[in-house]
Amino acid sequence: MLLVVFFSVLMRVETLVTVVPGIMAFNAAMVGYGLLDQLRDGLPRPRLSGAAAGLATGVLSYAALNLLSLYGLGFMVFGLLYLLIFAGVGIAFGFLGAILAVKYFKLKV
Numbered sequence: 001m002l003l004v005v006f007f008s009v010l011m012r013v014e015t016l017v018t019v020v021p022g023i024m025a026f027n028a029a030m031v032g033y034g035l036l037d038q039l040r041d042g043l044p045r046p047r048l049s050g051a052a053a054g055l056a057t058g059v060l061s062y063a064a065l066n067l068l069s070l071y072g073l074g075f076m077v078f079g080l081l082y083l084l085i086f087a088g089v090g091i092a093f094g095f096l097g098a099i100l101a102v103k104y105f106k107l108k109v
Contacts, residue, residue, distance in 0.1 A: 003023055004016070004020055004023060004065060005068075007019060007023075013073070013077060016077075017077060017078070017082075020065065020078075021082075021085055021086065021089050024057070024058060024061050024086055024089055024090065025089045025090075025092075025093040026093070027057055027061065028053075028054035028057045028058060028089065028090040028091075028092075028093040028094045028097065029054070029093040029094065029096055029097035029100075030097060031050075031053045031054060031056075031057045031094060031097065032050030032051070032053050032054050032093070032094035032095065032096070032097030032098040032100075032101070033050070033097035033098065033100055033101045034097075035049060035050060035053045035098070035101075036049070036050060036098055036101035036102065036105065036107065037101060037105070040105060040107065041107055041108060046098055046101070046102055046107055047095055047098045047099060047102065049098065050094045050095055050097055050098020050099075050101070051091045051092075051094045051095040051098065052094070053094050053098075054089075054090035054091050054092070054093055054094015054095065054097070055087055055090045055091050055094065056090070057090050057094065058086035058087045058088075058089060058090025058091070059083070059086065059087060059090070061086060061090075062078060062082060062083050062086045062087075065077065065078060066078050
């Protein structure tokens with residue numbers, strides 16, 4: 001989220017809207033990986049847990065960015081379609097981050 005605020009100084013809002021899903025994808029992958037890094041074998045379904053963490057990242061990012069844009073710009077930058085995009089990207093990349101963690105830590109699946 002701090003990266004989005006930093007980019008908002010450098011880019012126009014129209015350009016920033018196209019870049020944010022990529023930033024959010026990286027964040028979701030890091031959350032999926034980080035969850036399994038912290039809990040290791042403590043989760044019965046690690047890949048599903050990573051996807052759920054990615055979904056939470058997407059939905060919370062959507063809400064936080066819309067609230068910040070509403071406060072700062074006076075209007076919401078992201079529509080409901082972006083909620084679906086953020087959720088889909090969050091699930092996919094959270095799952096991929098979890099797969100990477102499972103392979104890296106050689107966890108039992």
